[in-house]
Amino acid sequence: MEYTFAMIKPDAVRAKNSGKIIDMIEANGFEIVRMEKGTLTKDEASTFYAVHEKRPFFGEMIESIISGPVVVMALQKENAVQAWRDLIGATDPAQAAEGTIRKKFGTSIGNNAVHGSDSDETAELELGFFFPDLMDMEFELDDEGEIMFEADEDEDEEDTDED
Numbered sequence: 001m002e003y004t005f006a007m008i009k010p011d012a013v014r015a016k017n018s019g020k021i022i023d024m025i026e027a028n029g030f031e032i033v034r035m036e037k038g039t040l041t042k043d044e045a046s047t048f049y050a051v052h053e054k055r056p057f058f059g060e061m062i063e064s065i066i067s068g069p070v071v072v073m074a075l076q077k078e079n080a081v082q083a084w085r086d087l088i089g090a091t092d093p094a095q096a097a098e099g100t101i102r103k104k105f106g107t108s109i110g111n112n113a114v115h116g117s118d119s120d121e122t123a124e125l126e127l128g129f130f131f132p133d134l135m136d137m138e139f140e141l142d143d144e145g146e147i148m149f150e151a152d153e154d155e156d157e158e159d160t161d162e163d
């Protein structure tokens, strides 16, 4: 897939590293299709982290992710999911490779600076959760590298039929 979901977590936002992380995203050839800053509610965080609900540290994860503003992004690049996972590095910053975002800006496994979708399926769920309007849009870059949005015509027809 050409798109993935990325989040700069509260620890990195608090440490004033958002700009440096965004710089790395752009320097590594990702197009930022959407970007928004805000603080998640407990309900939003629980939905977002629902797959981890059985983990012993689930409560800590939720408290940490709602502890301050996050920056959420829809990123575009060829093979975006894997490319973004490669750039962020291993979950534990201590294990992350040199030059990765978590190596540079993560301070512990719970404060690891960024999140990235782990599969195409997860990316679709997470993009749909934060940027629902993107899901029924087609978008691509024109010759100048500008994003062009086009409504998905099939979806429109379906909507018309239902009305």
Ligand code: RTP
Binding pocket: 052, 057, 061, 090, 091, 109, 110, 111, 112, 114, 115, 116, 117, 118
């Ligand atoms: P993420 O979802 O945030 O991109 O991280 P990930 O795929 O590399 O790791 P995942 O297994 O999905 O874990 C989600 C987040 O849970 C926190 N964690 N804490 N205390 C611990 O042992 C522990 N293990 C994981 C991390 O903040 C991780 O990003």
Ligand code: MG
Binding pocket: 116, 118
């Ligand atoms: Mg994960």
